[in-house]
Amino acid sequence: MSTVKVNLRVNGTAYARDVEPRMLLCDFLREELELKGTHIGCEHGVCGTCTVLVDGESARACLMFAVQADGAEVRTVESLAKDGKLSLIQQAFWEKHGLQCGFCTPAMLMVATELLEHNPVPSHEDIREAVSSNLCRCTGYFNIVDAVQTAVAMIKGGKQ
Amino acid sequence: MNSPHIPKHIPSDGYIPRSRQRETPRKDYKWIGKNMKRVEDPRLLTGQAGYIDDIKLPNMAYAAVLRSDRAHARIKKIDVSKANALPGVLLVMTGEDAKKVTGPTAQFASPPVVQYCIAVDRVRHVGEAVAAVVAENRYIAEDACELIDVEYEDLPVVVDPEKALLSTGDAVLHPDRGPSNVAYRKTFTFGPVDEDFADADRVVERRLRWARSGAQPLETVGAVAEYHSGTGKFTVYGNSSFVNYVGWLVGASLGVPAHKFNLIPVTTGGSFGSKLFTHKVLTLTATLARACGRPVKFIEDRLDNTMNCDNHGSDRVYYCKLALKNDGTILALKFRVIDDYGAYLQFGYGTHGNSLCQIVGPYRINSVEMELVAVLTNKCQQGAYRGFGSEVTNWMIERMVDAAADELRMDPFEIRRRNFIRPDQFPYVIPTGNLYDSGNYPAVMDEALRIADIKKWKDIQAKGRAEGRCIGIGVASCQERSVFSATEFWSLNPLDTPGFQLTSSPESTQIRIDPTGNIQVTLGSPFWGNSPETMATQIVAEQFQCDPANVNIVYAGTDSAFNSTGPGGSRFTVMIAGAIVGASMKIKEKIRRIAGQMLESSPGDLEFRDGKIGVKGVPGMEKTIGEVALFAHYFRLSLPDGDEYSGGLDASYVYDHPLTTMPAADRSHLGIFYPIMGHMCHMALVEVDPKTGKVKILDYVAVHDAGTVVNPMTLAGHIRGGTAQGIGTAFYEHFYYDENGQLLTASFADYLIPTLDEMPAQIRVGHVETPSPFTEYGIKGGGEGGRMGAPPALTRAVEDALSRYGVRVDELPLTPRRVRSLVRATEQRQGSAS
Numbered sequence: 001m002s003t004v005k006v007n008l009r010v011n012g013t014a015y016a017r018d019v020e021p022r023m024l025l026c027d028f029l030r031e032e033l034e035l036k037g038t039h040i041g042c043e044h045g046v047c048g049t050c051t052v053l054v055d056g057e058s059a060r061a062c063l064m065f066a067v068q069a070d071g072a073e074v075r076t077v078e079s080l081a082k083d084g085k086l087s088l089i090q091q092a093f094w095e096k097h098g099l100q101c102g103f104c105t106p107a108m109l110m111v112a113t114e115l116l117e118h119n120p121v122p123s124h125e126d127i128r129e130a131v132s133s134n135l136c137r138c139t140g141y142f143n144i145v146d147a148v149q150t151a152v153a154m155i156k157g158g159k160q
Numbered sequence: 161m162n163s164p165h166i167p168k169h170i171p172s173d174g175y176i177p178r179s180r181q182r183e184t185p186r187k188d189y190k191w192i193g194k195n196m197k198r199v200e201d202p203r204l205l206t207g208q209a210g211y212i213d214d215i216k217l218p219n220m221a222y223a224a225v226l227r228s229d230r231a232h233a234r235i236k237k238i239d240v241s242k243a244n245a246l247p248g249v250l251l252v253m254t255g256e257d258a259k260k261v262t263g264p265t266a267q268f269a270s271p272p273v274v275q276y277c278i279a280v281d282r283v284r285h286v287g288e289a290v291a292a293v294v295a296e297n298r299y300i301a302e303d304a305c306e307l308i309d310v311e312y313e314d315l316p317v318v319v320d321p322e323k324a325l326l327s328t329g330d331a332v333l334h335p336d337r338g339p340s341n342v343a344y345r346k347t348f349t350f351g352p353v354d355e356d357f358a359d360a361d362r363v364v365e366r367r368l369r370w371a372r373s374g375a376q377p378l379e380t381v382g383a384v385a386e387y388h389s390g391t392g393k394f395t396v397y398g399n400s401s402f403v404n405y406v407g408w409l410v411g412a413s414l415g416v417p418a419h420k421f422n423l424i425p426v427t428t429g430g431s432f433g434s435k436l437f438t439h440k441v442l443t444l445t446a447t448l449a450r451a452c453g454r455p456v457k458f459i460e461d462r463l464d465n466t467m468n469c470d471n472h473g474s475d476r477v478y479y480c481k482l483a484l485k486n487d488g489t490i491l492a493l494k495f496r497v498i499d500d501y502g503a504y505l506q507f508g509y510g511t512h513g514n515s516l517c518q519i520v521g522p523y524r525i526n527s528v529e530m531e532l533v534a535v536l537t538n539k540c541q542q543g544a545y546r547g548f549g550s551e552v553t554n555w556m557i558e559r560m561v562d563a564a565a566d567e568l569r570m571d572p573f574e575i576r577r578r579n580f581i582r583p584d585q586f587p588y589v590i591p592t593g594n595l596y597d598s599g600n601y602p603a604v605m606d607e608a609l610r611i612a613d614i615k616k617w618k619d620i621q622a623k624g625r626a627e628g629r630c631i632g633i634g635v636a637s638c639q640e641r642s643v644f645s646a647t648e649f650w651s652l653n654p655l656d657t658p659g660f661q662l663t664s665s666p667e668s669t670q671i672r673i674d675p676t677g678n679i680q681v682t683l684g685s686p687f688w689g690n691s692p693e694t695m696a697t698q699i700v701a702e703q704f705q706c707d708p709a710n711v712n713i714v715y716a717g718t719d720s721a722f723n724s725t726g727p728g729g730s731r732f733t734v735m736i737a738g739a740i741v742g743a744s745m746k747i748k749e750k751i752r753r754i755a756g757q758m759l760e761s762s763p764g765d766l767e768f769r770d771g772k773i774g775v776k777g778v779p780g781m782e783k784t785i786g787e788v789a790l791f792a793h794y795f796r797l798s799l800p801d802g803d804e805y806s807g808g809l810d811a812s813y814v815y816d817h818p819l820t821t822m823p824a825a826d827r828s829h830l831g832i833f834y835p836i837m838g839h840m841c842h843m844a845l846v847e848v849d850p851k852t853g854k855v856k857i858l859d860y861v862a863v864h865d866a867g868t869v870v871n872p873m874t875l876a877g878h879i880r881g882g883t884a885q886g887i888g889t890a891f892y893e894h895f896y897y898d899e900n901g902q903l904l905t906a907s908f909a910d911y912l913i914p915t916l917d918e919m920p921a922q923i924r925v926g927h928v929e930t931p932s933p934f935t936e937y938g939i940k941g942g943g944e945g946g947r948m949g950a951p952p953a954l955t956r957a958v959e960d961a962l963s964r965y966g967v968r969v970d971e972l973p974l975t976p977r978r979v980r981s982l983v984r985a986t987e988q989r990q991g992s993a994s
Contacts, residue, residue, distance in 0.1 A: 086202065
């Protein structure tokens with residue numbers, strides 16, 4: 001099958017690749033760029049496990065072709081920790097036991113990242129609204145909400 | 161220990177073996193009982209978990225599977241020529257091709273129900289594998305599947321378990337097993353059922369229907385397999401949980417002995433029972449790798465998983481009778497259960513063996529009779545799902561107790577209390593022969609009532625009802641058996657074909673202290689989504705009184721692990737604690753011996769304290785574990801001669817079930833097989849909108865007794881997560897097959913896993929600790945709990961909410977549609993009466 005050129009930035013690094021137009025963004029990230037932190041749960045756009053940020057907005061990487069991200073800035077879970085130090089949101093998930101198997105976690109972290117970038121002081125309802133976009137089969141979500149709330153408090157407290 | 165309660169029909173002499181507990185429960189733990197943050201998390205939080213789909217081998221090819229769109233059909237012809245001609249395709253394999261090189265997949269039913277990794281001659285459910293393709297990438301493999309032409313001859317389809325009782329001719333799925341879809345039918349009687357029913361003042365009867373739902377972890381099943389023709393050995397990465405229990409059986413299907421089949425565990429993205437074995441994917445992927453001569457990856461997509469996984473749960477119809485006295489005393493339980501196992505029988509009748517370990521719930525019920533009818537239909541096979549059948553009987557028992565309360569106009573809490581096994585009656589042997597080791601059921605209920613603030617709930621309910629709202633309260637007091645014994649897998653098998661009567665279900669560890677004093681712990685069971693590393697770390701730190709940061713956990717595959725079973729039946733924490741205690745005791749003895757030499761003290765005068773070993777009562781006279789370890793590794797000549805001073809500090813230990821006995825030869829009892837008995841009280845406050853059928857959970861309380869708690873934070877995580885799954889089972893989730901055998905709920909758009917929107921604002925969790933007298937530290941399992949208590953509590957809450965409609969709930973899930981149909985039936989009845 002013929003390929004097309006895709007130019008994009010992922011986690012701050014520029015990439016140029018020739019890919020089949022049908023290649024999904026999630027497969028592109030995982031197979032072409034070896035970024036294994038973005039997971040694939042249903043491939044129907046329901047579970048949200050593959051959520052990444054495209055130009056700052058959350059997107060289902062299983063419902064996007066890589067070519068649709070041409071020219072975009074994509075962020076994945078691999079962008080969160082800096083110099084081996086977990087981001088505040090990652091720390092909060094660890095503190096609050098916001099994960100068990102960890103499979104949905106990178107997407108939940110990206111959802112939380114998007115929320116706090118758009119709304120640094122979200123209400124409890126705002127957090128529930130954001131987290132309700134994705135499925136988690138282990139936790140019942142309570143500790144995820146707690147973790148996001150804790151991250152908000154940490155940011156307020158200036159623990160950057 | 162109290163004098164045990166043993167029913168009269170069980171020979172009491174020597175029935176209960178002595179306890180092998182070495183670490184008796186204490187109050188002064190340094191690490192056990194603490195909310196330690198999980199050691200697994202940093203790699204999971206940074207996207208570096210290493211799940212099965214993250215494995216990539218050099219020169220690896222990718223597989224996809226063509227699945228049957230027919231529920232029941234003969235395969236007349238398969239034309240793979242167009243698929244083979246597609247550029248990038250390396251191999252196309254049909255069931256006929258696979259059967260030439262690979263035998264039937266492993267299964268545990270006796271007599272067997274033969275199953276292959278790709279269907280041979282006939283498909284028996286939608287989603288069964290018909291052919292597999294290996295290609296340069298997954299996209300091409302899926303393209304090639306589309307190019308395979310299959311000619312089918314349709315056969316009659318059966319999806320209703322009660323209709324399956326009557327199947328004949330071509331509707332019979334496995335004619336080699338006889339001319340019927342009834343795989344098994346047998347009545348088991350435990351105690352004087354007829355006498356107890358004769359003594360009853362009343363008998364309550366119900367037909368109950370538990371619908372098929374499944375675990376559906378967000379990660380599907382997958383494998384990466386490589387075959388080395390030079391050595392004749394397979395190396396397979398898989399996300400099975402029972403790697404070192406049954407992994408070698410995949411090698412047997414492939415025709416190679418265990419030492420030519422190395423199964424390597426990976427981090428697993430959730431199981432809930434559904435990845436115990438993953439035999440079909442392992443067998444298929446290894447078969448493809450050998451045939452195409454390259455490493456092959458096969459990862460199920462979601463539809464592969466929902467249609468053909470190992471994780472469809474129980475699918476049962478019950479006809480129950482409960483014998484009662486007028487004062488609420490429950491005498492006996494009698495039931496017929498028809499269980500729709502789907503097209504194959506992976507775990508035999510184990511889900512009913514499991515149920516029988518706690519079939520009287522927390523109640524003093526004197527006798528039980530079960531008629532088991534296992535049927536085969538054109539659905540995906542059953543596997544294991546959190547509860548393994550006992551979640552269904554919990555619901556059934558609690559439904560019957562609620563029915564009894566209604567019949568006698570008793571308070572649901574009161575009838576439960578009246579029948580509870582009393583705290584002074586343990587150890588308590590139930591009619592089936594299983595033993596309940598310990599418990600305090602009234603205390604658990606009291607704690608739940610306290611946390612809920614029942615007076616407040618009743619005020620909310622009364623006020624709401626006065627406003628015309630439908631608000632209900634439900635309670636469930638249920639058992640959570642933990643630590644299965646392998647006898648549950650076969651104890652119900654036909655006596656003339658008893659099958660492989662294994663009695664081991666061990667867990668092992670190898671512990672090695674390196675020359676710097678850090679402790680390397682090897683587990684024989686994988687990470688399946690819970691906290692094995694955290695549990696092991698806390699227990700090792702407790703054993704050596706060291707900093708958890710000095711403990712590192714690794715996992716062993718079949719080439720190097722000792723006997724291990726894996727997580728299942730809420731056993732892992734209890735079992736790994738037993739293995740760690742055993743191995744640690746051996747190493748500590750050696751540390752004492754060597755430190756005794758170093759400190760010129762008697763080993764008996766030494767104690768472990770703060771990462772050191774020192775002379776009791778003499779502060780400062782001590783060595784760090786690191787100093788002893790360095791000495792043990794590199795200063796052999798400074799120690800006396802003899803094997804007890806041989807180099808290094810390491811030990812392994814295989815810990816087997818702490819308390820299990822054999823079933824009676826005539827199955828008048830089943831022995832002790834699931835005795836480490838947890839307990840829970842769940843309470844739900846719900847509001848039902850009778851116009852839409854929507855249920856809203858206003859408040860929820862779950863109090864569990866899992867014995868000594870190793871980590872309250874992670875146990876609470878299980879309870880809340882399990883309750884969320886129980887909410888799904890009660891209200892939303894259903895693998896629904898239409899009359900043609902089509903699975904109408906195959907995708908997550910139709911199979912409704914609860915989102916946060918379906919959760920209550922909170923689940924308030926409490927713990928009561930009744931330590932087990934049989935396990936190390938008194939730990940009990942708690943991994944399955946939430947899902948085993950939520951369905952009956954929620955069912956009763958909805959029933960109570962709809963009490964003005966006189967509704968009786970006998971079937972799950974309580975979707976809006978079902979709730980509406982219950983309300984509508986009453987409205988129509990009232991309408992026609994007026």
